[in-house]
Amino acid sequence: LNAAQVNTMVAHRTVLRLALISAKRQLNKHTISLGMNQKRGTAVVWLIQANIQAKKAVTVDKHVAILRVAECGDFNVEEAKRVADRFGTLMHSDLPSFDICEDELDELPSRLPRRASPIGISDLHTVHPVSINESKAKSKKHFTFSKTTIIVCIVLTLILLILLIALPILIYKNFHDCQPSTCASPSSSPPVSSKLLNFLMPSLYYISVKVYMPTFSFAKAEDDIQILFEGNVTILMHCFTSTNVIYLHAVGLNFATSNVKLTEAGRGNEVEIVKMEIHPKQQMIRFDTKWSLNAGSDYVLAILYKGTVSKQQQPGLYYISYAESAQTKYILATKSSKTSARRWFPCFDEPHMKAKFQVDLSLSAGMKGISNGQEIREEQLGHCIILIKEAEFIFNVVQQALGEETFTNSYTLKNAADFDISVSSNAENKGASILRMMYNIVGFDVFQKVMSTFIQKSTNGNTSYNEFFNILSEISQSHSMTDEWKQKSWNASQIIIPWIEQSSYPLVTVIRNYEDGMVQFKQSRFHMADKYDFGIGRWNIPVVFQHGPAKSPVPKAPYNYVLANVDMLAFCRIQYDEANWQLIQMQLTVQHDLISIKSRAQLLDDAFALAKVGKLNYALALDLTKYLPQENAYLPWLTASRHMSFFYDLLHATKYENQIKKFLIHIYEPIYHRLGFETSSKESLNLQELRSLIWKHACKFDLAHCIQTAKNLYTQYEQSCAESKSSGLCNIIPISLRQTVYCTSIAEAGSSQEWTFLWRKFVEEEDVHEKRSLLIGLSCTKNAMLLNNLLEKALGGVEMNAEVVSTIFHHISMHNVGNGMLWDFTIRNWDALLKKFNNSSVLNSVVQAATRSFKTRKRLEALEMFLSSKVDVGTSRFIFKQQLEITRENIAWLEQYKDDVLLWIKHNVPDSSQFSIYN
DSSP: OEEEEEEEEOOSOOSOOOOBSSOOSOOOOOBOOOOOOSSSEEEEEEEEETTEEEEEEEEEOSSOOEEEOTTSSOOOHHHHHHHHHHTTOOOOTTSOEEEOOOSSOOOOOTTSOOOOOSSOGGGGOOSOOOOOOOOOOSSOOOOOOOHHHHHHHHHHHHHHHHHHHHHHHHHHHHHHSOOHHHHSOBOSSOOSOSSOOTTEEEEEEEEEEEEEOOOOOSOOOGGGOOOEEEEEEEEEEEESSOEEEEEEEOSSOBOOGGGEEEEETTTOOEEOEEEEEEETTTTEEEEEEEEEEOTTOEEEEEEEEEEEOEESSOSEEEEEEEEETTEEEEEEEEEOTTTTGGGTSOBOOOTTOOOEEEEEEEOOTTOOOOOOOSOOSSOOOOSSOOOOOGGGOSHHHHHHHHHHHIIIIIEEESSHHHHHHHTSHHHHHHHHHHHHHHHHHHOHHHHHHHHHHHHHHHTTEEEOHHHHHHHHHHHHHTSOOOTTTOOTTOOHHHHHHHHHHSSSEEEEEEEEETTTTEEEEEEEEEOSOTTOOOOOOOOOOOOOEEETTEEOSSOOOTTSOEEESGGGOSSSEEEOOHHHHHHHHHHHHHHGGGSOHHHHHHHHHHHHHHHHTTSSOHHHHHHGGGGGGGOOOHHHHHHHHHHHHHHHHHHTTSTTHHHHHHHHHHHHHHHHHHHOSOOOTTSOHHHHHHHHHHHHHHHHTTOHHHHHHHHHHHHHHHHHTSSOSOHHHHOOSOGGGHHHHHHHHHHHOSSSHHHHHHHHHHHHOOOHHHHHHHHHHHTTOOOHHHHHHHHHHHHHOSSSOGGGHHHHHHHHTTSHHHHHHHHHHHHHTHHHHHHHHTTSHHHHHHHHHHHTTOOSHHHHHHHHHHHHTTOOOGGGHHHHHHHHHHHHHHHHHHHHHHHHHHHHHHHHSOSSOTTOSOO
16 A cells, blocks of 8 residues: 555544554555644545545544554555655654554545545645555565676765765655745746636646634733644646746745645646745746646646734734633634735635635644534625624624625625725625616616626626626616606616716806705716815716605795705715804704604714815804704704714813813703613614714713713722623613723722722623723723733733723823823834734724824924834834824814814803703
8 A cells, every 4th residue: 555645633632543544455565745733633544546545534532743654564654754754844753653453444424534636546646655665575586687787886886875864855855944045035037917818727726724722821912922834735737828937926924845745637647846036026936837737637736834823803814812721822813805815825815716725724722613614504694704702792793794705705796806896895885875776767676686686696706896887787677667756768777877076076156146046066077175176077976855845846935945865775975055054053952853863863864074174154053063952863963963073172181171162062961861871772773873972972071970970880899890790790770881981980999999890890890892882991091000001911911801901092082191102102113013003903903093183294294204213014004104193183183173173162162051950
């Protein structure tokens, strides 16, 4: 028998066990090349005898690298060592050996990994069989040699011995010490594009990955952890165009030419690879072959490589740490979406180059692997495992994850750039609005038929926006539009396409003639920054307008307001003349519920957005807030709170802070008292969200009653949960108000005792939702020493997961003491932050939090100086530039509009609120 394939796996057993299949014949000789797993594990060896495939599984304990088959034939241990060394497998001569010979042969479970290929197993061999010397022949033969022949033979023998000794050493060293700088130098002539040509197309990947996971039986700083992995990828590919160059995507992986093998599938003819080049900028690796590959032929490319496991949800193969029962534990996972597969195995990483995968994963004992690689039943539940942090397991997060999974696998976009755009937050919001607009134009029946037809045609394939528009055009022209639009000949795709292909969105200006009752609509491109010139755009905009308390086709009376884009059916902003804004404000003040909730939210949002860019007087926008004390709906308050927080963020920590607080308390106090803090199980979700929103802002704006109530609730919480380890079980504070109560009480605490108590609860708490609320409360302290202590723990401590860093930074930046020290802490610890979070969204969150309060020229100069100092900012350069631009906009707003806002407050807000209990 010859060993044809060797693969290493992990098992949890410690008992030696042997199972052979198809062993009906006499077992005379064995040649076994066994890869060593330095941890407890299982080695699986495929044996081929004649045309019969046999499997043997051996479970070993501790360090076992050599197997001896006793009384079953000869076995050359030294030869096995040399073979193992040849393929980069570590062998130790002092390791124990086992005698294995069984009369009874048990069948292995069917789930053992198998290497299968439609071309043939021989094409996928990565370990070559080694022959053992046959028995000496009984008969003897005599030969006569000349002296010259003997000398030549001796010289050739010496040369052969030198090569046999030197080559294995070089191969071994090359595989184990391979670095990009020594294995393949970056090419001086990189490819023009980072996209692969369609000369070669993959059809099957066989990926074998072995992760060297250390034993984490003790707490260890994450900076000291380095997890390595080895991989072996075999790619079956078809050649469409003859070429002698192979390009693959690969990032951060180490390999050498000697560990790459290319063969012609089916025939086994090896194609020599004469050169290998790495192109880091294009994230590619290039292989040059000795002769051109034949168009129409299949080839098998096998590559051995090494890599390092990334940290904290970075692309590729990464690990996450978490604490359980005072012990740090670790999870390994892969992130291959968009262009991240190349970070853990070399591949054709283009959206349209789809292929089947067979993955083999080897882990240390005690680790558990989870995959959906084996189909259990016909029902298709998903193409990948979607991991969502329990703290964020809410509907909008789930739908976003499912949406990204759908675009990645089921309906993959042909262009990778399109995928990046499609999963961005702006595209998700804009896309949903455009689909909603299309639904209202074409109606339910047409919309449903368009979506179902598109899904059926695109499932498990590659698609594009044009294919969707073609289906929309075909179906919409064969059906009539909804009754509201009356135009049966419209092509719906021509209506929608401008919304996709043009940047930004339109501003519709409503121009009224109050004498004859005529209304004109004009459109222009809306953008928040005038310095960007996007050119003139044109959209097909469906407009539904209303005047008075009901919808009407043409407004007649001059004293009736005109309200365009009712219920935000079109994705645009609306601008009115001053008189119409005043009529709308009067209607809101007298009877606001005659205007729908969505329209009330849109009016607030449009008014303050237009005022921010100078297209509307701030007095008209602020006049709309006069009705807010009567408002009880969540959506208008959510919109208003976003714009009120903008005022507060720019004017607090200035000499105008008391004036802006007076205005905000005047708005929020009436509804704060109407809602109270007592909740009911019968309350709607919107009401719970509204109470949480109002409490958060009322306490933030220093409403005295809110602060005192929060402190009283916190005192009761300390008393009831003093002995309990679970803060959630003993807590009397309503769940929706806990973040506000914790934050307010810690901010107003007179000593560090309250903070210490809350920290102890955070460490003991296991519920992720409650743990996050406690963490937010800890971030609200005004004690600079405690804040610095919390930041140090987040950066280098083992008490908390690194994922909470963004939460800590964000909430520390929300108050004066925190945002005053956050930038200095960030600059002082920038190297540590970059080392720990580069290529991670956490680093971007840190930068945004550290600079969110920048609104002075002194801060602007500090930020510019940091960027000009040539400090390595990693992948956060774009965020730094974005924050630099926001800082300039904040300075410009204060110079242009601050006085207008303060003047309106002076004339419209009384010195003491009539609703206040404490004033």
